[in-house]
Amino acid sequence: VVEPVLIVHGGAGTVSEDRIPGKLRGVTLAATVGYQVLARNGTVVEAVEQAVRIMEADRFFNAGYGAALNIEGDVELDASIMDGATKATGSLSGLRDLLHPISLARDVMERSGHNFLIGDGLVSFALDRGFRFLEPPGQLVTQYSMDALEEWKASDQSYRSGEGGTVGAVAIDANGNIAAATSTGGVTGKRVGRVGDTPIIGSGTYADNGLGGVSLTGDGDIIMKVCLAYDVLRTAQLTDRALQPVADELLDAMSAALGGTAGLVALDRVGNVAVAHNSLHMSWAYQRGDTVAYGASKEDFNLMPATDTPFDPLPGGM
Template sequence: MKKAILPLFIIITLIVSSFILYPDAENKSDYAIVIHGGAGTILRKDFTPEKETLYKKVLQEALQIGDSILRNGGSSLDAVEKTIRILENSPLFNAGKGAVFTNSGKNELDASIMWGKDLNAGAVAGVDDIKNPISAARKVMENSEHVMLSGHGASEFAKTQGLEIVDQSYFFTQNRWDHLQEILKKEKEMTPEDRHGTVGCVALDKDGNLTAGTSTGGMMNKRFGRIGDSPIIGAGTYANNASCAVSCTGHGEFFIRLGVAKDISSMMEYQNISLEEASNKAIDKLTQIGGTGGIIGLDKNGNIVMKMNTNGMYRAYSNSKGETEILIYK
């Protein structure tokens, strides 16, 4: 009789322990991906059905690229890079082809990427001739001893890596140019929320590795070589397999001051709270000091957050459970 009781006791103990140690096990996703295309004053009244369809089509294309890579066992690094490249190649978003103009009428691009497995990271800032800055950021991470390269030096490095270099005219889009002219006419009336935008992606692969990436054209009408949070590891981008992957969008100066992306990870680690709770606290902190924007995030179990304190954020997600959604308005 005693021999039968002992194995049963062990089995019950193991089952109970599994729920204590791994409370989210039932909800765990083999893979997941989340993307954003910037947050700000995005109102339904300003969108025609055709315009809304156009944005959603590009978001869907980007999401499908990343989802396909992850579904077939690819790395989250590949998924994030390839997904962001789609958004960089679209004139709809403030990154790559759709980058906004500086006060002097130029395009200056920033990007970063981080690998949660070993905390390796790469970034480029203030570049003006690299077609896909997110790919340059990855090359910095993988093929250099540095984390961030800027300006002409970053471009020279990109050339050695075989990346596509383009004439600055490639980044010209008429609507971005017209927007700059409008801002120059009524500069004092514009708020920072009217001028910024970013694209980003976070992904979890089947090996349990998290990656975060962010790319931007920066703030419309920026001066003096201004750099925002997007290429700064810990501010606009952060990934750690022990906690989460985060990409931010918004008024970068505030995200830098708070170190938002790393702060979310740290709150999860040190306060033992969920990604949802940590993200809500981060947005509250941002709001308290007057910052605007949004975040997307993934934890190691594939739990998703898409938070903002603005009127909208272009965003989408999908995962191995077949859940998917594309959203624009708050």
């Protein structure tokens, strides 16, 4: 029997000091909400979905409400989810005006007969499934994301992840079932139609009960080139090493070879935790038993009782 764990990240990048408390509030809330699903015998798929939904609704993260804007000032969302027991996957890209892409990605996985939907077909599938798009459009845009786009336009216009803010979750239950989920708005100033690593299974998200589960964040155009999600889990298995040192090594190897930075949260097949990033910051949190661990940078490791997370249901508010 495995001790259930739910771990989340709130994105790898460089975060201004004044936004770190909001991110820590958000990830600790997401971790406890997701863990509660496991505690009441919900599935790992439901647990990671619910954890990600908390962060999608929170303006402090680059997913759902508050997501990064493309060059035209619009939010285009990518998401994926994977069930490690069946290896079922659901991905979507370029989604507009839907607060919770991860829930639609789950429906793609469970209800569409396919793995990945985009464009008009994604929209019609969403409507068929009863999803409600925000009317009028544009309600996912925040002042912070508009300011970030203006700053980007005034800068060298490189597609670095900036603050990051992609969100993700990985869970394992008492039976060793694992799931992973990731949701993002991509990079500020991206071309319309750009797809990053987040919806790509094996790059941004991966789960397999025999290997573990992982959710990635960071420079997606680089992460995609090395299929980092799958590589971390598979390399740990093949070399019979712990996920943590393997994750640290592969992140640094990617950056040395191709540039960019990234981060991840992962669980191995028995629930051991790995938190790794070579960006300056990455907010993360996990709950195991009655304890929540959390942090926002390399040296930052904090513990608190799970009962001490009295945060608002929507810490960022809409």
